[in-house]
Amino acid sequence: MLLTVLGCSGSVPGPESPASGYLLRAGDTSVLLDLGNGTFGALQRYLDPFTLDGLILSHLHPDHCADISALTVYRRYHPHPPPGEVLPVYGPPDAAERLIAAYAPNAVERIRTDLSDLYAFRSYGGATARIGPLGVLAARVEHPCDAYAVRISHAGRALVYSGDTGPCPQLVELATGADVLLAEASWPDRPDNPAGIHLSGKDAGEAAAAAGVGRLLITHVPPWTDAEQVLTEAKAAFGGPTELARAGTHYDI
Ligand SMILES: [Zn+2]
Ligand SMILES: [Zn+2]
Structure with missing residues (x-):
């Protein structure tokens, strides 16, 4: 698998990077992990958005899904859309309702626009879903809204993406033995960090150690956080x- 970081700035876009979004490709299959503010522009550097095979949403905070409205406009109003099928979108159960509300400004338009012409919304179950040759397994994690970490497997390799989460055993269990853990680290380790929201650099490092992963990629560092401090802790x-x-970087998995 080839992981390309479209954006990795935490909570908001930053001066050097869009918010969260990752392109994962294996052979002819391409999926997105999150599509936060600014990532749709970066996506177009790497592929035609019509060729995507799936979109996987960790949760519905804007820094992880805001650019779905841009993808919606692109798919609906492109002057020469290729014939194709609706795009599978995996996410929390209220994803359709929330993304329709984000796209359509009033009730009349929301009734007219259920987005089913563009997307097939699917909730995470307890079993591994398949997008082409990729296996997708999600685990509910700790965040102020319904949020998931996801494990993508292919040909004996595995990437686990934390999404946004506080420290939790579900993340460690999902990440056990993964080749790469792409883990958020939103703040430095401090005794007064609020519980159940984000990882510190130390938390991310501890999760990687407990899960026995091969490699740790730290992401989702907000512009107001010292990235080097978080990295040192991790x-x-x-x-x-x-x-x-780093935005624009590729990682072989
Ligand atoms: Zn976030
Ligand atoms: Zn969040």
Whole structure:
């Protein structure tokens, strides 16, 4: 699998990167993990958005899904749309309702626009779903809204993306033995960090160590957080290969 970071800025877009969005390709199959503010522009550097095979949403905070409205406009109003099928969108059960509300400004338009001409909304079950050759398994994690970490597997390799989460055993269980853990780290380790929202660098490193992953990529560092401090914490807690995800970078998995 080839992971391309479209954006990795935490909570909001930053001066060097859009918000959260990751393109994952294996052979002819391409999926997106999140599509936060600014990521739709970056996506077009790498492929024709009509060729996507699936969209996987960790949760419905704007920094993870705001650019679906841009994808909607692109798919609906492109002057030469290729014949194709609706795009599978995996996410929380209220994804359709929330994304329709984000796209359509009033009740009349919402009735006219259920987006079913463009997307097939699917909730996560407890079993592995398939998008082409990719396996997709999700686990509910700890965040102020319905939020999921996802494990994508292909040909004996696995990537786990934390989405947004506080420290939790569900993340460690899902990530166990993964080749790469793409983990958020939104703040430095402090005794007064609120519970059940985000990981610190230390938390991300501890999760990577507990799960025995091969490599840790730190992401979702907000513009107001010292990324080097978060990275130093994560490295110390994990003890394995650790780096900061950077927008526009590719990682072989
Ligand atoms: Zn976020
Ligand atoms: Zn969030």
